[in-house]
Amino acid sequence: MTPPARSFLYVPGHREDRLRKAVGSDADAVVLDLEDAVPAADKDRARRAVRALLDELPPGRSAWVRVNGEPGLVEEDVAAVASPALTGIWVPKAEPGPLRRAHDLLTAAERRLHLPAGRLSVVALVETALGVLRVEQVCAAPRVARLGVGEADLAGELRLRPDDRRSELHGIRLQVVLASAAAGLAAPIGPVETDVHDTARLVETTTTLLRQGFRARTALHPRQVETINAVFTPTPAEVAEATALVRGFTGDVAVDRTGRFVDPAVLRTAHEVIARATPPPPDAPPG
Template identity: 90%
Template sequence: MTPPARSFLYVPGHREDRLRKAVDSDADAVVLDLEDAVPAADKERARRAVRALLAALPPGRSAWVRVNSDPDLAAEDVAAVASPALAGIWVPKAEPDPLRRADDLLTAAERRHHLPEGGLAVVPLVETALGVLRVEQVCAAPRVTRLGVGEADLAGELRLRPDDRRSELHGIRLQVVLASAAAGLEAPVGPVETDVRDTGRLLETTTTLLRQGFRARTALHPRQLATINAVFTPTEAEVAEAAALVEDFTGNAGVDRTGRFVDPAVLRAAHEVLARAGVPGAPPA
């Protein structure tokens, strides 16, 4: 089985020199950005470059497009990039109304390009106050597979001044994780680490995200990918322990060979480790 994506690399859509490098990188998926990273004067150029890249995307590579938050620009984005190679779109400043519009745009694009109905997925970026307050509705919107978090915009709107560990935003992270689990979505994608050179900080903050219930993270630079992928990949010891638990117990409570009490909750965690490791036969994470 294919484990869920651990790393999503943002790449500006108008930077043709970076697009191919992103596809060839160690990212599990790329997010071709038509929004913040692209100046207004370069929007159309970015759409053309992204469309060309999708047309030549190698088999097995996962590519998403972050569309603009402006409804008119988003409509132009979707019309330009909808194709069989596109996994779906990332919707910035995601709230119920923008997500309904996104579903309409994708449905129209699928019909126009003769794509499978409902095949283009959506990753909403929770980065507004209303998006946080309506996060359950965001999870329930059509096509949503997992959530992402945009903490820079969110902190600005909430007038927060986060510390180096973004402690002030940890409560909101828990809301996103809780809503995702309740809706049966994949575990959410954590926000970027803006210091692309400090690998120690990246390791620390990514490990925090793992402990908080995230199972992937966005990246701004290819040099961040190795650390992100490593943190969200179970170690050999974790996989061996999980496999032993699953082998020894079939859903009934008991005490394992080390004296630890094992109940169905512990087994669920073990199955999740095996699914993240891509072990054949493991249920989805």
């Protein structure tokens, strides 16, 4: 099974120079942003620039568009950027209602473009109180391939004042991880690290996300991509250990040569490590 993307690089839709650099980066996927990163006065310009980039996109490159959530704007966004090169859209403040609207818009776009039904996917960004409370419905919404987390918006709505490790939000992270697993979705995408210069902090906070059950993260700058990819890729030693476990398992509960108890649950973890060992190719499935 092809592992899903580990790194998603945000790039402002109105910055034509950055759009092309992002496509040429080592990120597993790019997220062309029409929402928070684009001033209201530049929305039309951003739509045109993103569409132009999609029309020139190299074959197989995974490109998503984060649309605006407000009625009116989201319709304009989807109409402007829907193309055969688009992987799908990121829906901000994802809740059942906006996700139904996104599904209907993408269905209409697929018909217009003569694409197979369901070809355009959705990443649902959980960043509201209602989105958290209804996260199971968010997972079950049509086209949702994966969840993401927007912690800045969440903290603001919940009146939280997170510490520098965002400890106050760790319970919500677990809810998102749990709902994704229960729904059979790929492990969710973690939030950005806003300090783009502190590599040590990026390693630490990305490792925390890995331990919490995330298997990907968004990036604000190309310099963050290498670290994110490295953290979410098992080391050769981890792969060797997992491979030895799989090869040595006879189907019975046992204790391995190091004294560790081995059962099917441990084996499942080993298979997950092996599956993540190969970086996703640029034409990997959505997510």
